[in-house]
Amino acid sequence: MVSRSAKGKVLKALGIAALFAVILTCGASFAADKVIKIGTIFPLTGPVAVSGQNCLAAVQTAADIINGKYDWPDFPLAGKEGLLDGYKIEIVAADHQGKPDIAKSEAERLFNQEGVFAVIGCYNSSSSKPASAVAERLKKIFLCGASSSAELTERGFNYFFRTAATDGIESEEFADYIDYLNKNKDAGIKTIGFLYENSEFGKHAAEEGKKAVAEIGLEVVSDVPFTVGATNMNSEIQTLKAAAPDAVFGAALGGDYSLMVRTMKQSNWAPKIFINYCTGYQSPAINKELGSDGSFYMGGMGYSPEIAEVYMKGALPAQEIYRGKTGFPLDSDSSQEAVCLHVWAQAIETAGAVDTEKVAQLLRTETFPSPLSLSGEVAFSPGGQNNRAFTVITQLADGQYKTVFPLDYADSELVYPFPAGDKR
Amino acid sequence: MFIWLGLLAVLAALAVIPGAIGNRFYAHVLVLVLLYASMAQSWNILGGYCGQVSFGHSVFFGIGAYGAGMAMVTYRGVPWPGIIAGALLAAAVSALISWPCFKLRGHYFAIATFAIVEIFGRLFLVWDWVGGALGLDYPILDDSWKYFLWSSDKTGYFTGAALLFAFVFGVVRFLEKRRFGYYARAVREGQETAESLGVDSMRVKLTAMAISAFLAALCGAFFAQYNYRVDPPMVLSLDMSMKFVLITILGGMGTFWGPLLGAAVLIPLQEYTRTYLSHFGAGVDQMIYGILIMFMMIRQPKGIMGFLAEFGLLGGKDGGDI
Numbered sequence: 001m002v003s004r005s006a007k008g009k010v011l012k013a014l015g016i017a018a019l020f021a022v023i024l025t026c027g028a029s030f031a032a033d034k035v036i037k038i039g040t041i042f043p044l045t046g047p048v049a050v051s052g053q054n055c056l057a058a059v060q061t062a063a064d065i066i067n068g069k070y071d072w073p074d075f076p077l078a079g080k081e082g083l084l085d086g087y088k089i090e091i092v093a094a095d096h097q098g099k100p101d102i103a104k105s106e107a108e109r110l111f112n113q114e115g116v117f118a119v120i121g122c123y124n125s126s127s128s129k130p131a132s133a134v135a136e137r138l139k140k141i142f143l144c145g146a147s148s149s150a151e152l153t154e155r156g157f158n159y160f161f162r163t164a165a166t167d168g169i170e171s172e173e174f175a176d177y178i179d180y181l182n183k184n185k186d187a188g189i190k191t192i193g194f195l196y197e198n199s200e201f202g203k204h205a206a207e208e209g210k211k212a213v214a215e216i217g218l219e220v221v222s223d224v225p226f227t228v229g230a231t232n233m234n235s236e237i238q239t240l241k242a243a244a245p246d247a248v249f250g251a252a253l254g255g256d257y258s259l260m261v262r263t264m265k266q267s268n269w270a271p272k273i274f275i276n277y278c279t280g281y282q283s284p285a286i287n288k289e290l291g292s293d294g295s296f297y298m299g300g301m302g303y304s305p306e307i308a309e310v311y312m313k314g315a316l317p318a319q320e321i322y323r324g325k326t327g328f329p330l331d332s333d334s335s336q337e338a339v340c341l342h343v344w345a346q347a348i349e350t351a352g353a354v355d356t357e358k359v360a361q362l363l364r365t366e367t368f369p370s371p372l373s374l375s376g377e378v379a380f381s382p383g384g385q386n387n388r389a390f391t392v393i394t395q396l397a398d399g400q401y402k403t404v405f406p407l408d409y410a411d412s413e414l415v416y417p418f419p420a421g422d423k424r
Numbered sequence: 425m426f427i428w429l430g431l432l433a434v435l436a437a438l439a440v441i442p443g444a445i446g447n448r449f450y451a452h453v454l455v456l457v458l459l460y461a462s463m464a465q466s467w468n469i470l471g472g473y474c475g476q477v478s479f480g481h482s483v484f485f486g487i488g489a490y491g492a493g494m495a496m497v498t499y500r501g502v503p504w505p506g507i508i509a510g511a512l513l514a515a516a517v518s519a520l521i522s523w524p525c526f527k528l529r530g531h532y533f534a535i536a537t538f539a540i541v542e543i544f545g546r547l548f549l550v551w552d553w554v555g556g557a558l559g560l561d562y563p564i565l566d567d568s569w570k571y572f573l574w575s576s577d578k579t580g581y582f583t584g585a586a587l588l589f590a591f592v593f594g595v596v597r598f599l600e601k602r603r604f605g606y607y608a609r610a611v612r613e614g615q616e617t618a619e620s621l622g623v624d625s626m627r628v629k630l631t632a633m634a635i636s637a638f639l640a641a642l643c644g645a646f647f648a649q650y651n652y653r654v655d656p657p658m659v660l661s662l663d664m665s666m667k668f669v670l671i672t673i674l675g676g677m678g679t680f681w682g683p684l685l686g687a688a689v690l691i692p693l694q695e696y697t698r699t700y701l702s703h704f705g706a707g708v709d710q711m712i713y714g715i716l717i718m719f720m721m722i723r724q725p726k727g728i729m730g731f732l733a734e735f736g737l738l739g740g741k742d743g744g745d746i
Contacts, residue, residue: 044702045710095702097710100559100658101651102698105452109699113449129561130653136564137575151558198549200655203557225550225557228657 035090036083036354038063038341039110041103041121041131044095047229048254050286051279051333052123054326055146056093058334059120061322062341062372063089074314075371077345084349089341092116096127103127107134107142117354118143120340123333125149126200132160141360143344144384145337148278149204153385159356160384161363163343163373164336165391167205167251167277170300171212174275177393177405178247179216181273187416189272193222193245195236195260197252202228205251205277213249221245230256233263241269250276250297258286265293272417275299275393282332287396295398296418300391302374303335304401307392311409314371332391335372343368343378449699451578457684457691458585459646462592464671464683466639469596471669472678473605474632475612476526480537481640481668483521483544484514486659488641489648490554496571496649497560498553503572503649511641518637519630526629529615538662545660559655560648572649581650588646589684592639597680599635608632612678640668674720676729685728690717 040059043052065078067088072078082088092114096103103122110116111134118141122128128147135142136157143161144152150166181187192213196202202225210220222243226236237260240248248271252260257280264270274297280286281299301307308315308330318338319330330338344359346368351358367379367388375388392409394401402412463485471477491510492503499506525536549557567574574580599605607628610618615625648654658664675686694713701708724730732738 093703095698100653100655101647104651104653105695106698108452109449126559126653126655126657130651133562133564133652134575198557199657200558227546227549 034082034085034087036087036348037090037092037114037116038344039092039094039107039114039116039119039121040337041094041096041106041110041119041127042123042337043098043127044093046098047256048098048123048279051146051254051283052095054283054285054328054331054334055123055337056091057325058145058322058330058338059341060091061318061325062338062345063091064321065318066342066345070317072314072317075318076369077342077349083345084352084354087354089345096122096124096131098124098127100124100127100130104130104134107131111135111138111140117141117348117356118344118359120145120337120344123147123337124199124201125152125204128152129200132157135159139356141344141356141363143340145340146279146333147201149200150208151204153381153383156383158364159360161340161343161380161386162384163339163370163378163386163389164333165300165302165389166208166385167201168208168212169389170277170391171205171208171249173300173391173393173405174209174249175212175216175218177275178213178218178273180405181414181416182216185416187272189246190219191221191243191245192218192247192249193224193240193243193271194220195222195224195226195240195248195250195252197228197256198225199228201253201278202251206249209249209277218247226252226256226260228253228256230259233259234267237263237267237269240271241267244269245271247271247273247275250274250281251278252276252280253278254280254283254286257281257283258290261290261293261297268420270296270418270420273298274418279331279333281396284328284331287399288328292398295396296415298393298395298404298414301332301394301401302389302391303330303332303372304394304403305329306401306411307374307394307403307409310411311374312371312376318372330372339370339372339378342372343370448578449695451582453692453695455578455581455585455650456695457687458582458589459643459650460667460671460691461684461687462585462589462646463640463643463668464675464686465592465596466636466643467668468672468678468683469599469608469639470629470632470636472672472682473596473600473612474608474629475678476629476632477530477534477669478537478633478636479534479662479665479669480521480540481636482541482660482662482664484518484637484640485644485647485664485668486544486548486654486656487514487517488644489654489659490548490560490644491641492572492645493560493562493648493654494554496562497555500563502570503645507642507645510645511638514641514644515634515638518633522630522633526626526633537665541660541662541665545656548656548660555655557656559653559658562652573652584646584649588642592642593680593684595635595639600680604628604631609678670717674717674727676727679727679729682727682729685732689720689728 042055069081070078094106120143122131125147132142141159148167150168178189194206196206224236224239276299287294322330347359347362370378378386381387392403393405394403403409404414488510491506495501495503495506565571607623611625671686676682697713
């Protein structure tokens with residue numbers, strides 16, 4: 001048996017725990033009048049936490065703009081405080097930790113418990129799939145910014161809307177560019193290798209890439225998947241080096257991208273051209289950390305500060321609010337998450353009511369102005385893909401994203417071929 | 425007597441709560457408690473009663489999940505044949521891979537089971553027949569027992585989880601009072617001594633592993649049906665294996681009610697810390713979750729059953745055979 005004092009201590013501990021639970025519960029159940037709750041599900045912890053946190057900051061930036069009043073004529077809803085007759089947007093954030101089962105249960109919680117009107121997420125395609133299936137089953141709106149797996153919009157869902165370009169769209173653009181270089185610049189690119197994370201995103205990107213390069217007659221000489229969250233990529237890079245492809249398409253997120261770049265440098269080898277899908281390349285935080293090692297890599301981008309300066313001036317004030325939250329400018333992925341909220345807000349304003357069916361119908365049929373999108377507008381096809389989405393191909397040089405393709409947008413000449421480690 | 429009445433009250437409450445709260449988050453937590461208690465109990469057969477600490481149970485869990493997933497997605501049918509096939513396959517695979525591993529003892533056996541998870545995880549990532557890295561995504565179907573899928577409320581899943589829980593705990597209760605149960609505990613307490621008394625330790629361990637794997641696979645099938653998706657990182661991971669072990673140790677290894685108590689503490693802790701703290705985005709929920717586990721294990725290494733014994737709530741028993 002234990003002493004009375006020991007029992008007292010345990011009871012005290014239980015009391016503190018109960019108080020803690022009550023405080024948390026009260027905090028979470030706070031609600032104001034005239035509030036529309038929007039849920040977000042991003043990987044706020046785990047291997048791609050930085051990207052997930054940036055995505056959340058971008059959604060909060062869009063909410064701040066819509067809830068506040070700004071004299072920005074190029075930014076719809078900025079000039080009006082709130083939505084409809086004074087509704088404010090409240091963001092309810094959730095963390096899926098990069099795990100699809102948690103994304104699914106958080107989607108259920110947000111809809112059923114928190115009563116959110118719509119959910120924005122989930123960054124990782126593998127998490128977006130089950131979370132959006134929850135929304136579809138409940139006939140609730142799910143907006144997806146950065147998840148690039150083309151499969152997401154091939155499921156015939158009615159309540160799913162994605163603003164970003166798919167890896168299928170990017171693959172075609174990459175292949176077009178290589179074809180252009182071969183035909184017009186005598187680049188001599190005949191073989192290609194794929195280096196990708198072995199996940200829904202990486203595998204799908206590689207499959208789309210292989211289809212696209214087959215159209216221009218490139219031979220795939222190396223196909224190298226790696227484990228997400230890898231601690232060592234020496235064997236993968238050596239495999240690639242042994243096959244010595246002229247071009248490499250890469251698909252690596254967060255810390256994996258940094259590791260890939262550093263291991264490439266150590267191997268003292270580089271293909272003639274290295275083009276990346278998605279975020280590792282696009283993240284200003286990661287590229288700041290990589291410094292000059294990140295130079296000469298290329299990738300598809302729907303947004304960069306340099307592009308915004310020329311083609312998306314309406315986005316620049318929003319970028320400053322975002323910079324205040326994160327210390328970095330908007331990037332390609334986070335900007336798309338902000339677009340999700342902005343487009344949804346325009347739809348609800350047009351609908352004139354907090355009505356899921358009316359808003360979903362408007363999202364399916366209308367075209368929305370979008371200063372945060374490169375095309376300047378958003379319109380969804382059946383299945384939910386933004387048919388106005390497109391990206392440009394950029395190359396990093398001295399920490400700046402230089403646009404090289406399409407030619408209409410190009411502001412720089414490509415540095416070609418990619419200098420190997422000892423020549424950089 | 426106290427604990428039995430208490431657990432009866434808890435189970436009675438569990439039976440009515442989901443109907444009362446529909447599709448609320450509480451119902452989700454209850455379903456997970458029952459699922460993870462069943463998972464931990466399946467592991468407890470081998471790790472607790474037989475004393476063979478395995479970190480490879482996510483492999484059997486994963487095979488069960490893929491059995492259901494492939495029946496639903498690859499073959500566009502109902503999950504039931506896949507669930508049975510997956511469970512039987514998991515039992516067969518467990519016996520096959522355990523045969524050489526059981527020649528190892530203690531830490532060496534545990535390390536070998538770690539490696540098995542890595543092997544299966546990587547195999548399934550590149551195996552196109554099982555969906556590879558893309559995984560298997562369930563189609564949108566009507567809520568029904570036929571497909572064992574529900575979206576409008578949790579009552580179906582709760583009933584399924586309660587049945588799974590009753591089956592797994594029933595099997596263990598049945599086994600622990602039979603000769604096999606005594607043999608298993610004899611092997612745990614001293615393999616050489618047990619063998620000197622005529623116990624075929626290899627046979628006992630293999631049987632424990634096969635039964636344990638069969639039940640773990642049933643839990644895996646439930647997990648896939650519940651999440652509408654299965655992919656290798658979700659099920660064939662060390663993270664998942666650790667859940668089997670952690671819940672059992674927290675509740676009380678080698679005890680009958682330990683897995684339920686472990687799940688009843690750990691799962692709500694995991695779910696509610698994430699719910700209320702994850703939006704800070706700094707992993708605060710995971711830190712608090714970890715600190716609380718550390719505190720409990722330092723305070724009472726025998727787990728919650730040890731706590732109950734310490735406070736005299738087990739009628740003078742030490743929790744070892746309860």
